[in-house]
Amino acid sequence: MTTYRQCIAAGALSLLTLGATAQAAVAPESLVGPIADYKLYVLDNLDQFVSHTKAFTQAVEAGDLQEAQALYAPTRIYYERIEPIAELFADLDASIDAREDDYENGVDDPDFTGFHRLEYGLFHEQTTDGLKPFAERLMSDVNDLDSRVQDLTFPPSSVVGGAAALMEEVAATKVSGEEDRYSRTDLWDFQANVDGAKEIFELFKPLAAQEDQAFVSRVEQNFAAVDSTLADYRLDADDPQSGFESYDEVSDSDRRALTGPVTVLAEDLSTLRGLLGLD
């Protein structure tokens, strides 16, 4: 195989000249605008993420259990929206957002830090005792993430592919209710992932529509279906900023109802890179 891999690289050149790539791709320069807009979206969310994390970790450090519990879910949404970019820094993603089952020793593992370690203390153990080091670490990790993203050139394929990546997140861990197992605030993350995917889709929608209008309509319908089921679980139906009920309240039939459009979105958005001719 090794011999042949070298030939593949050489072959790629000739294939291009043979016109083997038949897909009428979107002009590369037309991606520049949406990607710049997406960077603004990410930086804006990152700003909010830093300030909310500050308030959250301060509440933990001050020993204010109720306040810390209340700020847990509203803080996370800024991270969940921009996960395609945040996840580019695997070390920080692990220390900020890993769950206990990412570690062989579970909650007792010394490497288990970040939001879910704090969630375990705040919601399962119902105390802020012993959480100060985790709060300090989280704040410093989030600041680190902020400075790294500021300098980042956004890779087009990570941005466009991010819409599908977010729906994979939803399909893998949100529908099952594994994400926020102690606080049961999964629906906040669920909505944030969906919002993040929808933002990317909206930015590239005009380009996608040129290629496949039926695709665009289908994706819009499925986003609407997910949003409408999620809206049923808002604490205040009239206020899109209000929070969500506990994931325990989500009926089995609604979990199934979410699985359908989420899976179709994951399938459809997995073709967005191809549709826009991105390598």
Next chain:
Amino acid sequence: MSSSNAFWRCPFLKSDASNSSASRSDAAVEAPEADRRRFLKTAGMTGLGAGMAGLSGLCPARADAPVSHGKEVTSTPQMQDAQLRYPFHGVHQQGVVTPRPASGMLVAFDVLARDRESLDRLFRTLNERIAFLTQGGAVPTRDPRYPPPDSGTLGPVVPPDGLTMTLAVGDSFFDERFGLTNLRPRHLQRMEGFPNDALDADRCHGDLAIQICANTLDTAYHALRDIIKNTPGLLVVRWKQEGTVPLLPPSPGAVDGSARNFLGFRDGSANPSGDDQALMNELVWVGSSHGEPAWASGGTYLAARIIRNFVERWDRTPLQEQEAIFGRRKMSGSPLAGGSEQDLPDYATDPDGDVTPLDAHIRLANPRTAATEKSRILRRPFNYSNGVERNGQLDMGLLFLCFQADLEAGFISVQRRLDGEPLEEYIKPVGGGYFFVLPGVRDENDYLGRSLLAAAV
């Protein structure tokens, strides 16, 4: 796409006249090893290597050419009967009286389709996929910037490999969602737990089930992934259980014996013959005499049970007790009176159970009286092994599948007779469900589920 075929040849080498793009994929599939050797040989002979290396920096025969390890491919066991193909069209679906292959799987789904239109799309899609997968063929290719349409786990050409996919619907399929409530087959019901059951809700029931059988499990897995890929938003997997049939060593001249289950006993003795069409029409296939809705004609009931076997405990049980529990000799499969697996136990001359205990498994399951003849069922089981329990014991057992024209007279009656049998100490049913296998697809104008959906209009 030519790009997907470029992997096996250096594009700069033109010395082989057969090296046209059209033949590349075939060559890659048939003889990659021969290809490779020819490639290296011609590269050396023509002296192309050095010149091309200077030009591209990429071709072989340079001083830093990769080291060959001789054989670059790991040898692989061969499929035994890859071209075994069962016709898709027929009065009945395949996978019921079809000879049982070495691998089987039952997958239960929840239907996510919300209306009749998407339900129709679901059945047409399943029909189209099952028709392709069971007959085999080249998988489609696509611009590599897209996810590939096929998982690729069986390579560029899918072999039929004896694959059958048998589509069935469960009791919940006939709830109020699709307006089919008045078309429910008479005996179709939600499986209720029997006294020895410890049902796990995550491994029970389903709107729909597909029995996927093939010579190899890989073929079944490929088929399942294809179905999932092609039905997003329409189906979601609820549970699945796969299993295998232990292969018998060849024994020329000897009469075939039934395969063994994980308790070491032959499982399949006294099974009605799937080749006996008249018997199948009586015991298995729903016909006009069964009082079922007309759309159901040609279908059959499937009872599925995931039956855990406590194999460690069984292996610590004296042989004579094992044999008394089953009512057969373990090695030969014969009745306890002796003889061979083909010999019939004579219960008439053994009314007190001196030879075959009255509560022996085979005697309860099939008392061989005129009254119990109508409860005969067509069994099609597979042995499963899922891993290890927390107590360190193996999670093994039987994926019990059986088919019958009347679920009440068939499996349910048999199981009621078995309730309380001594074997229960060693087994624990943990999942399963009842389903109705849809009639077969007659021809190109027909499709799976058509008769049911048409009856509802």
